[in-house]
Amino acid sequence: MRKSSSRSPFGWSNHNGTVTVIEAPIARSYRRRAVIAFWVTSAVVGLLAATVASHYLHPILGALAGVAFGVVLGAVVFALIVAWPVLRVFWHWLPEILLGLAVVYGWVALMQSTPLWLSLLIVALVVGVPAAIGPVRRRVMSWAWCLIVRHRLRLCFAAFIATNRHGSLPLILLARPTPAGERVWVWLRPGLSLRDLEADGQVQKLAVACWANEVRVMRASRKYAALVRVDITRREPLAHTIVSPLPDYVPADIPSNAPTSPGMPPVGLDLPEVPDQPVTVPADAPRPRKPRNPTTDTASPSGFDPSDYA
């Protein structure tokens, strides 16, 4: 929801479309937090600054300077906290922003320093060569997926993973390409646990949101319960056959005197060769007496049940 406030030029209102919508209670909690931070910072910094300054100035002047310094720093902290929702968006999109800036500035610089045909050629090479070479292209694409996946996960966390009362979402740490897809490390905030992510159908929803085949969530550290690993699978990396190395242990020059089991005449291998016989109760069948357990000889035939053998 959109909230207009005269007290703040930005913060809990969404200016451009990408800002996550901030709920009113969360906005209020941010404002309250900012006010508290302002007073605490002003007081602590002011006191410290006044103490230090009065060593050099007249005590009253020192105290005034300290208070002024504290108020300024408190205001900075206040502004930072109030602006945090917007700053956070910049932080989340930092790689894209930097990349975009690099492209624009690089393009401009190139155009200014070389003739048009040369700059076009250079651009064609820079774009075309990685696109033409398979491994490089896949590498670039997998890194691009890492960027995408972090945004998708953030969206999921905001959209349907239960958050705590402050609305703080899990911290999305590094993402790394794997042969199957991506692996993302996540630091859970107080109020969340692995179980919330594993709850009924959550991983399937994550998979849908990440445009993936499958998502698995597991602990990433034996020490910290908060550190969680999200494995996103989009490809089948295990399609080809793995050859066992065991034959390599066999010397090449073993003589072929391997014993062969006695041959068996090909009799009874087709249906007509096997006569239709009445089924006998298994108890009638003679069987070797088993030592140590005479009780099994008392037969209680249950017969053949093919459904067990499935």
Add this chain to the structure above:
Amino acid sequence: MDLTDTLELPTNPGPSDTVPVGAGLSIFDPVFLGIDEFGQPVYLPMIYRNILIGGEPGSGKSSLLNTIVGHAALCADVRLCLLDGKQVELGLWEDACDVFVGPDIHHAIRTLYRVQTVMDNRYTFLKARRRRKIGPDDLFGQILVACDEIAYFSATAGDEKTQKLFAALLRDIVARGRAVGIIVAAATQRPSSDIIPTSLRDLFAWRFAGRCTTDVSSDIVLGHGWAARGFSSNTVDPNNHGAGYLIAEGGIPALVKAAYLTDTDIIRVADYATWTRRHTGTLTTDNASPARAAA
């Protein structure tokens, strides 16, 4: 690999051909199982462990079992005791193993009794020596009991009492065999409670679930609740034979593609294993007395 230094060994009465040498493997080495989804090799330590392999028909259970048996066959001090209701799955190792049990539940039970006796004798021996478990290069070697299609023995063949007896014996071996080097690797399609008693199933520390038809089947192999956490071998591509979830050292299922031994490879390895075992006198075919290990 070390053909050169063994050629001088005078102990082996190798006739005209090269002297057989052990492959240099030990069951204390982890078994190469395949690769995981990150392309890293997966090694599975089998000593002091048992593994249960499940999955739908054609998911690659027997191939995985063959890989484990193949490793053990190349270990000089491991005796093989193979039970295979389908005969062909482990049948290529018939000459290399000490006991091969086909679709004969009474033979299977007699064999398990033998193994059980060996186990008891070994524990008595260890107790006399004030030890708690065996180590590498011990007085006696290890025994791999590999059973393909447990369902045949525990739910199909014979009558209910025999099946119960089989399950009870196997459970005892799985439960107590660990410390004296008796390793059980068992495969079956769907280890639900009507096939194997849950008390037996839950003893297997390590699980491999090849592709399963449902999430529930996957959970039956891996343990309850893994499918809900995203680890369901139902998601494995049916055409991707040998891929599945493995629960081993980490305790968390890992997607693994098992290594594959072609029949030619198996025959080659099995022939070599048979040959070395014959020459070193390790191979005792069916008329070995169980009391032998008690010494």
